[in-house]
Amino acid sequence: MALTTLFYCIPAFGEAQSSANTGQGVAEPLLMLTLENPPLAYTHEDGSVTGVLVQVIREAARRTGHEVEFRIDPWKRVIREVSEGNADAAFNAGVTEERKSWGMYGETVLIDETFVFFSRGPKALTRTLDEAAQLRVGIQLGYYYGERFDQMLKDRPFHAVEVNQTIPRNLRLLGADRIDVFVGDLLPTLYYIKKLGLEDEISIVTEKESGLPLVVSTSDTYVAFSRRSVDPAYVETFDKALQSVKASDTFDTILGSYQLNVPELPETP
Structure with a gap:
């Protein structure tokens, strides 16, 4: 280009x-x-x-x-x-x-790679993820999401964790209500949302405290x-x-x- x-x-x-x-x-x-x-x-x-x-x-x-x-x-x-x-x-x-x-x-x-939560339709969560026990979370195989979130994955406070290889796969799982949130790299995930025509279906999860995107980690x-x-x-x-x-x-x-x-x-x- x-x-x-x-x-x-x-x-x-x-x-x-x-x-x-x-x-x-x-x-x-x-x-x-x-x-x-x-x-x-x-x-x-x-x-x-x-x-x-x-x-x-x-x-x-x-x-x-x-x-x-x-x-x-x-x-x-x-x-x-x-x-x-x-x-x-x-x-x-x-x-x-x-x-x-x-x-x-x-x-x-x-x-700066920025990882945020995506959901099917609008969703707001607390910054400290107090809702973890109710969440089915999608992640990508081999990705490092920062010390705090990776420790949460080890501690297993979530209702379920689904590991997949690609962003499109996680987006399809969101659309099918198989997971509640997906932790995605912001720009690549936005790219696939646009490419797959999911702009009206998939949303970035916001913080209840600020209304801004709930950032998991930056790198x-x-x-x-x-x-x-x-x-x-x-x-x-x-x-x-x-x-x-x-x-x-x-x-x-x-x-x-x-x-x-x-x-x-x-x-x-």
């Missing part, structure tokens, strides 16, 4: 560099990997990789004099390929001690560069470029093009 309002800002970050390793000559494409997760990153019907984060990263890299090739892989393969230096970066990656052993992170957050994600294939100096250069993109209206312009009904969120989850 081309952006016609972006301007070239390469001079602000020095002359174009040939590769993330050498910093000389004509830039070679960087190879960046992530998982299929629309609208953040996904495979277009023509086979190309696109998405909100793909467009943001492409613009940031362009401002450093680089092009980027993107590839969608299962997440375990993404981590393996970048850690071994077969790819230059993994994006939409959280920070862990294990990942810092092979990856380099800038200071600029790529995106900062970044671009994690491979220590084996990328010069640390380039990580700093890219970070400044990404910061400039995030400071402008570029991100909002890109996200707005997907026409998702993104609500106002509470300042503190």
